[in-house]
Amino acid sequence: MEQALVIGGTRFIGRHLVTELLDHDYAVTLFNRGTHENPFADNDSVGHIAGDRRSGAALKAARDAVDPDLVVDCVAYYPGEVRMATRVFEAVDAYVFISSGAAYGPDVIPKREDETPLEPCSDDEAVDDSERTYGARKAEGDRAVFEAAENSVQAMSVRPPIVYGPYDYTGRFAYWVDRVRDHDRVLVPGDGTNIHHLVAVENVVRGIRAVAEEGTAGEAYNVANRRILTLGDLLESIADALDTDVELVTAGARELGRLEPTDFPLYNPNPHILSTAKLADLNWDPVDVQTTIANAVDDPAEPERDPGPDVAETRAVLDRLV
The missing domain is CATH 3.90.25 (UDP-galactose 4-epimerase; domain 1)
Incomplete structure (x- = not known):
């Protein structure tokens, strides 16, 4: 059984990702500060390590405790966090950074991973915490993934637009x-x-798993609804x-x-439209839009x-x- 370490994992995308991984026979451990309620607290199949993802020592301790094959970084909002994580997890089979469709710069239709330029990011923007710099910070996180892959780290990126579910x-x-x-x-x-362009959370987590299992290091993959x-x-x-x-x-x-x-x-x-052709070439099986909308309408949260x-x-x- 492969070991997955999910950085985050208790709220929205991470919560669904844990279920997706469990359904496909991964052993899952969460790494987070524990400030949000853990929906898997009573699930013996999901471990938890408390720690601050901004701490290199805490990340190393989680790595050593779990020895993960897969790391999914759900809560990296600053490029420095991505650079730290890719150094700590340089030996894993797959490190997947959840980026954003907001990382793209020009208003190109559709936005393609290997063609459309990313937002620039200054040193000041890289550490800014305002919504204004969100796309620039995610773009710089993507560049950190590409740099890590050049140093033989199996790092990849997934770019969703606005997620619902x-x-x-x-x-x-x-x-x-x-x-x-x-x-x-x-x-x-x-x-x-x-x-x-929107994407259902069900399709995001299926895309993350497809990238983790079939993706190529140093590549970014858009994930969005097919319709x-x-x-x-x-x-x-x-x-x-x-x-x-x-x-x-x-x-x-x-x-x-x-x-x-x-x-x-x-x-x-x-x-704002993303091409999903690159992800479709992997083992990605998206849920149809009307089903995901019905699921979101029934949201208990x-x-x-x-x-x-x-x-x-x-x-x-x-x-x-x-």
Whole structure:
């Protein structure tokens, strides 16, 4: 049985990844600080080592205790963390860094791993903790993976766009589920044709496993749903999953008044589409989109926040558009 060490592993992507690995006969150990509830605390098949991933000594202690074949880094948000981890785990069969589709720079359609340039990252941005530098930091983490591979480390990268599914604590997908479930009319920014490529968490973890087992060191792999939905199509699919009818009321900048289209989650003024052809060449078996939407609609978790305009704000706009 292969040994997997998951850095993180208790919240969203990591939680699903642990289940995916267990289902495919891996022995799994979590490495994290233990600040979030461990959903696998009662599972004898999942070990836990407490430690700070920012500490090289703690990473080495986890390595020595587990002797992992596979390491998946779910919570590396700074390139220095990736460089440290690839040094500590230089001898493993596979180190997989979870990067982001935000690592890409220009608004190219679609974004391809071996063609589309990555965001630049200055020294100051590499240690900044603001949302503004998230994509740049992930891009520099990817470059750290490439550098490690040049030194014979079996390091690879997986780039998802916005992820949705059960236990998503961001509230971005849940915002729209709540509006469709609770209201007959739903305010949609723009004309409903906005496209921001999404990916179900089920497909992310299947992609991570495929990369770990079949990927090539020094390579990055996009992971996203095989079917791309506009925002309007997504809301209609949510309505289908809820077995309800909803009227989508579109509104441009003038109709929105004080609201901005970008105030709404999952809205992107520029199409964001990732090519998944490279991952499809591996042993990746994605779940169909409607099934994943139905799974996400049934999410038992409560998100940490409601990331879009509140009901009163959107109702005021809807009342003007009657």
